[in-house]
């Protein structure tokens with residue numbers, strides 16, 4: 480039997496494999512809320528414009544509400560032979576209200592319908608992700624405030640570089656998440672134009688009110704060009720780009736959690752709530768959640784790449800290729816939500832080992848820059864020369880197997896006679912962080928102020 484929705488010119492139905500590759504209902508059934516909301520807006524507009532009767536308009540609206548209730552309560556029977564969510568909803572509407580259902584598709588195509596539905600879904604998802612990122616930032620800022628003076632090694636090349644505070648480190652991720660939210664917000668602003676009423680590609684001869692449907696669906700305005708309206712998937716690409724960058728940020732932090740919770744490093748402990756054991760090695764406590772955040776980043780960035788490749792050779796306007804926009808995008812964005820929530824949980828759960836972090840910060844001559852700075856400040860030495868002199872002093876300390884502040888003064892003076900005892904005394908890690916008060920620097924006072932600034936900002940929303 481040919482398709483009831485579009486099979487007028489067809490004598491028989493599709494091959495099984497054709498039906499199989501064509502159906503998208505397994506994926507796009509997730510859009511049922513958006514599909515029904517957009518259909519209601521369209522029906523009300525058609526009635527207001529006198530394109531369909533007010534009576535039919537009301538029957539359609541009531542029928543769509545009934546379909547929504549059926550889907551929400553799990554009673555709806557999705558049919559693969561009806562291909563997608565649009566035709567599943569319309570077919571059921573027909574069963575419920577009869578021939579009036581056939582008027583809903585006036586001046587509309589599945590092409591503008593699917594673009595509208597997916598835009599609405601992506602917009603809702605952006606709003607959810609923004610809320611999750613705000614909660615993540617809050618957890619980070621609270622932990623940062625509590626650890627504004629907790630000293631740890633700061634790294635470059637994963638080599639101990641200079642002491643920083645744990646709070647400062649956590650606030651770096653708050654900044655990143657802030658930019659992530661900005662990127663999602665930008666995508667949302669550009670996304671917010673309604674494709675509905677573009678019809679198949681060329682617009683329609685019916686007297687639509689596209690501004691009315693746009694407003695009803697919370698769009699800022701109707702999309703200006705009908706070809707662009709149905710052929711555009713920038714809104715998915717931009718959102719996936721924002722998601723990919725966010726995931727990369729989470730993954731970098733996840734990697735640090737993996738390293739820091741290793742007993743070899745021991746900077747952080749995660750509780751039973753965020754670790755798992757091994758089925759063979761009883762001593763193990765594995766940071767699986769952090770590892771999975773790191774891994775899911777591959778899938779999330781992969782979704783962006785996949786859709787870029789789907790779109791790259793497509794002529795205007797709608798091509799069926801575009802049906803492939805949803806599966807990876809939905810997977811990526813739900814994966815990202817899971818990752819943000821897991822990271823938020825781990826941030827709240829993590830317990831720093833302050834003594835171990837501070838001891839590590841004192842290793843590896845991490846205050847050498849402070850000695851070079853002292854030579855510049857007190858002896859007016861050019862920095863390049865101070866760097867060289869300090870390097871020789873580090874070599875001497877290394878030879879004696881001591882930290883810089885424990886080096887016998889005579890040894891330092893053999894290299895630079897003007898060095899006094901106060902120069903070596905101020906080479907403690909505490910002094911190193913306390914004096915880094917420059918804007919954006921790691922001093923506990925700065926960190927406290929920045930953490931409070933963020934907490935206030937996050938509360939204000």
Ligand code: ARG
Pocket residue numbers: 503507562563589590593797799801802803
């Ligand atoms: N299921 C389709 C999609 O997701 C809906 C649009 C189909 N349009 C068409 N002309 N066959 O893209």
